[in-house]
Amino acid sequence: MAESDGPRRRIKQIEVMVSETIRETHDTTTVVFFTGNDRLDYKPGHFLMIDPHQFPALDRFTAYLEDQKGRKEPPRAYSLYSAPHEQYLATTVKEETYQSGVTRYPPLLSPLLVNRLPVGTKVVVTGFTGPYTLPDDIESRTDHVVHICAGSGSVPNMSILKYAQVHHPTIRHTFLYGNKTWADVIYAKQLRAMRDAHPDTLTVVHALSREQKSDSAELIVHGRVSSELVRTYVPDTDSAEFFVCGPGITKWDTLRAQEAGTTPSPRFLESTLAVLDDLGIKKDKIHRESYG
Numbered sequence: 034m035a036e037s038d039g040p041r042r043r044i045k046q047i048e049v050m051v052s053e054t055i056r057e058t059h060d061t062t063t064v065v066f067f068t069g070n071d072r073l074d075y076k077p078g079h080f081l082m083i084d085p086h087q088f089p090a091l092d093r094f095t096a097y098l099e100d101q102k103g104r105k106e107p108p109r110a111y112s113l114y115s116a117p118h119e120q121y122l123a124t125t126v127k128e129e130t131y132q133s134g135v136t137r138y139p140p141l142l143s144p145l146l147v148n149r150l151p152v153g154t155k156v157v158v159t160g161f162t163g164p165y166t167l168p169d170d171i172e173s174r175t176d177h178v179v180h181i182c183a184g185s186g187s188v189p190n191m192s193i194l195k196y197a198q199v200h201h202p203t204i205r206h207t208f209l210y211g212n213k214t215w216a217d218v219i220y221a222k223q224l225r226a227m228r229d230a231h232p233d234t235l236t237v238v239h240a241l242s243r244e245q246k247s248d249s250a251e252l253i254v255h256g257r258v259s260s261e262l263v264r265t266y267v268p269d270t271d272s273a274e275f276f277v278c279g280p281g282i283t284k285w286d287t288l289r290a291q292e293a294g295t296t297p298s299p300r301f302l303e304s305t306l307a308v309l310d311d312l313g314i315k316k317d318k319i320h321r322e323s324y325g
């Protein structure tokens with residue numbers, strides 16, 4: 034749904050410093066930034082931008098990719114994992130990979146952010162913005178927020194969840210989180226701790242598409258997010274409000290499909306929106322963010 038960002042926000046550049054890097058999984062790292070005295074004016078769900086040109090270690094690679102692609106490399110967007118009431122600013126980045134014959138170019142920025150960003154590095158970030166935020170009037174809209182995410186799509190939803198637990202404590206949350214395997218689950222410990230602290234208002238369901246796993250401390254199902262799964266855990270589909278975030282069809286997928294005379298295959302975002310459409314959920318109850 035198209036949402037307003039409220040009165041026009043001043044997007045500004047700020048210089049921050051990496052104060053901690055936390056390895057979350059084999060290919061994701063949470064980067065925590067020290068921001069000095071800058072006032073951080075953002076909403077849960079917002080993202081910041083990082084321009085790859087600021088990293089001297091990437092200079093030659095950036096120049097080469099720009100020659101190959103025939104255009105300047107743009108800044109990349111990263112959702113905030115931190116919530117506005119928290120002292121620190123943080124994002125979690127998943128390393129993209131180069132798959133021979135599948136991806137056209139090697140990824141530029143995410144490998145550096147995930148693996149090669151020492152504590153103390155100064156980084157210029159631009160922010161904070163984005164339409165995927167928790168509405169201020171959420172309590173008058175619903176008493177049940179359903180998060181449906183895949184992979185690093187959980188990043189803004191964690192910010193929304195943390196914020197809502199403090200500012201809208203009566204709202205229930207169901208967090209349906211899709212990953213290939215348990216090893217890919219970001220924030221497994223944090224989600225468990227939040228659920229244990231708020232057992233009446235938070236349910237976390239892990240949907241693993243490539244692993245059969247059972248764990249008495251977790252709610253794990255095998256498969257992808259399906260109509261059946263949503264129906265099981267969200268009986269009140271008419272009144273719940275949905276926040277869906279994860280990989281969607283990229284413009285590169287669309288271009289490749291056009292070249293091949295086909296249509297791009299739906300990814301997580303398109304498949305999940307189709308599931309919600311099947312269940313008759315109204316579009317104005319669905320917030321979405323595509324990482325495509």
Ligand SMILES: Cc1cc2nc3c(=O)[nH]c(=O)nc-3n(C[C@H](O)[C@H](O)[C@H](O)COP(=O)(O)OP(=O)(O)OC[C@H]3O[C@@H](n4cnc5c(N)ncnc54)[C@H](O)[C@@H]3O)c2cc1C
Binds near residue numbers: 109136142143
């Ligand atoms: C709103 C938003 C929020 C996001 N938040 C997060 C987050 O919190 N965490 C996170 O990990 N990611 C997030 N992302 C994704 C992130 O912005 C980057 O896209 C991701 O990190 C990959 O960047 P990269 O520089 O490593 O790869 P890129 O260099 O951008 O490459 C990625 C893919 O695109 C292909 N590609 C690039 N250029 C071309 C071209 N010219 N022609 C054909 N193919 C091309 C490459 O082959 C590769 O497969 C977010 C994206 C959006 C839009």
